[in-house]
Amino acid sequence: MAPEIKSVIKPGPKAEPASTPAPPEDPSQTEETTLVSALSLLHQMHQKLALLRESIPHMVQPIMKASTYPTPEKLFDEFSKRTLKASEDLVEFSSLVSDGKWVFDKAASSRRDTAAEGGKVPRWKSSAPVPHYLKEIVEGTDGGVRDKEAKRKEEEEKERKRLEAERDKERELEIVEVKEVESEDIRRAIIEEFKREHSDLEVTFEEDGRVLKVAIPKPVNLAFSIEIPQATAESNRYIVTLPTTSYLHVLILRSITTRPNAGSLKYLLDMIATYKTIYKTKCNKCNKLTQGPKADLPVVRRLKRTAKLVQKESKEDSGGNQEGDKMDTTGDNKPVKGTNDAKTKIKKEGKGISENQKPKEENDGADDGAEVELVQEFWVTYHEGCTA
Template identity: 80%
Template sequence: MAPEPIKPGIKAEQSTTPTPSEDPSQTEETTLVSALSLLHQMHQKLALLRESIPHMVQPIMKASAYPTPETLFDDFSKRTLKASEDLVEFTKLVSDGKWIFDKASNSRRENGVEGGEVKRWKSSAPTPHYLKDITEGTEGVGRDKEAKKEEEEERKERKRLEAERNKEKELEIMEVKELESEDVRRRIIEEFKKEHGDLEVTSEEDGKVLKVAIPKPVGLTFSIEMPQATAESNRYIVTLTTASYLHILVLRSVTTRPNAGSLKYLLDMIATYKTIYKTKCNKCNKLTQGPKADLPVIRRLKRTAKLVQKESKEDGGSSQENDKMDTTGDGKTVKSAKDANPKIKKEPEEQKPTEENDGADDVAEIELVEEFWVTYHEGCAA
C-alpha cells in the first residue's frame, strides 16, 4: 500500500538542492510523529477541561468565604473566562487534527476494516497483528516463553496472596463527619512533621492554606485549603501548582479520596506519593500500565482484622505485649481491635477459648487489627 501524502497543516520544508528520490517510509514516519504530537496535545487539553467545571464553580460553593459579592463575582468571572479559553483552544486543536482521524479511517478501510471508523483504544484490547509479527523469530519466541513463564508465576503468586488476604476481615474506616477544630489540626500537623521530616510543610494566608512539598524527583507541591467555621462542608480542598499528565492523575486520585473531612487521612495519603516511582500496583503487581505507562496513583487506606494465636505469659510474655505487632508498611504498631477501635467488638468465637481454658499454658486466639495503604492503577481500581 502506497503511503499517503502529508495532509495540509504539516508544511514540508522546501529543499534548495534536488534529491534523486524521497523515501516513502521516511515521509510516512514524519507524518506519524506529527500526528502523535498533535494527539498528545489534545489529550492534555482534554484532561484539563475535565477539571474546569469544578474549578469554575468553586467560588459559588464557598460563597461565604468572600467578603463582598463583587469579589465573588470577579473571581467567578476570571475562572469562567479561563475555562472558555481552554475550550476554544481544544476546539481549535481538534479542527487542526481532523486530518489525523480521516487518515486513520482511510487506512482502516484499505486494510479491510468494516466501516473504517476509529474505535476507542483500551489497554486491555488484544495485541494487534502488526505487533505480533515483531516477536517472530528465534529470539522473539524465546522472549515470549520467558514472559509467559513470568506471567504464570506472577499469576500464581497473586492467587496465593489473594487467598491469604481472604483470611482477613476488612473493617470500615471511621469517617470524620464534623469540622475538625484548630487544636486537632495543629496536633495532626505537628505529628505529621515529626513523622515525615523530609517533607516541607508550611502554612500560608494566616493558616488558611497548608502547603506540603515532596522533593525531587517526585517534585509535587500540594496546597490544602482549610475549611473555615462558616463553611458548609468539612472537606479539605487540594490543588497542585503544575498540570503535567502525572500530576493530573495524582490530583484526580486525591480529589476523589474517601474520608475527605479527615486531615490526617489526607496528609498520610500525600506522604505515600514519596515512593510513587517505586511502588507497584497491589492488584497487577506492575509499576506501569497501558500505552502511556501510567503509574499506580490511586491510594486507599485499608483496615483489616484477623485471628492469631496468643501465646501464654510463660512463652510469650504479657498479654499487652502480644496485643501489638509491627507492620512492614509504615513501622507503626497495630493494636487489637478493642484497643484500636473501641466500637469493634470481639466475636463470641474469640472469647470461647478463654472461657474453656483453665490453665495458663493454653493458647487462645485474639483479633489483631492492621492498617496499611494499598496502591492501584486507575484501570485496576475500576
C-alpha cells in the first residue's frame, strides 16, 4: 500500500503593516521641557536648603528647654529623634544635588556659549520675595532692584541723618579730678557755699577742725564724718565714716568709699546731699525704687557732665526788633525788659554749673543762628546691680 502523501503548506512571508513615519521632534519644545524640569529640581533644592538652615536650632531645642521634660530619658529620646531627622534631611539634600548635577552643568555650558558669542545671560527675576540671606547678593548685581543712582541718594540721606543725630547727641565730658590736697581757703569756700544751698543739713566741725560732720535729718537720719586731710598728708583722699546700723547703711558707705574723684570735697558734699531723697529716687537704669528682697535702694551716685550742640536762636526768628524793649507807661520811665534779654537757662538734675563752666551760648560775640555747646552737670542714681 502506497504511503499517504501529506501536503505541507509552508507559510509565506508575513505581511508587515504599513508604518507611518514619526514626526520630527520640536527642538524648542524639548528645550522647554528640560528647563521646566530643571526649574522644578532647583525649587526642590531651594526648599530643602531652607529647611536645613533651621535644622540645628530645631535639633538643640530640647536642650534649651530641658526643664520642661519630666525625665532625662524623655529629653534624650526627643533629642535623638530630632538629630536623626536632621541627618536624614542632609542625606536627602545631598542626593538631590547629586542627581541634579546636570542642571548646573547645563547652566555652565550655556554661560560659556553665550560668552563666546559676546552676549550675556539675563538673570531671571522672580515675583516671589527674596530670602533675607540672598538680598545682598541680588541687590549687589547689575540687575538689582535699585539702580546705582537711587542707592547713592539713599546712602547720602542716611549719612545726613547720621550727622544730625551725632550733632544732637549728648557726649559725656570728663570730670576734672583733684589730685592735690585742697587748701584751707578752698575748703572753707566750698563748705560755705554748701551750707547756703543745703540749709536743711547740719554741717559742723569737730576735733579742732580735723573732722567735718554732715547730718541728714529724719526720716533719712544719716550722720557722716569726713576726715580732713592735712597739708602734709601723703594722700588727698577724704575718708568718710558712717555708723552702719543696717544693710542700707552698708550699701551707702560702700558707694561713698568707692566714689571717683576722692580728693574733691565739693564732689563728696554734693554726693552726700543726694541721699536726702534716697527713699523716693528711682534707679536711672531699671527705673525701679527697690531691687531684691532686702532694702536694696538705689544708693550708687555718679556725677555726669555732658555737652550737646544746639542751634542758637537768631533775633529775627524770636521777633527781636524794636519791640524787644518796651517803655513803661506808669510814669517812672524805666524800660521793661522783654523776653529777648532773658538769658538762656539750663535745666539740670541735682547740682548746677559753676561760674567757670558756663555754656558757650552766653557769648555775646557769637553769630546768630550758629551752633553752640550746651554743657550740663547732673547726678545719676543706680542700684549696685545696675552699674555693670
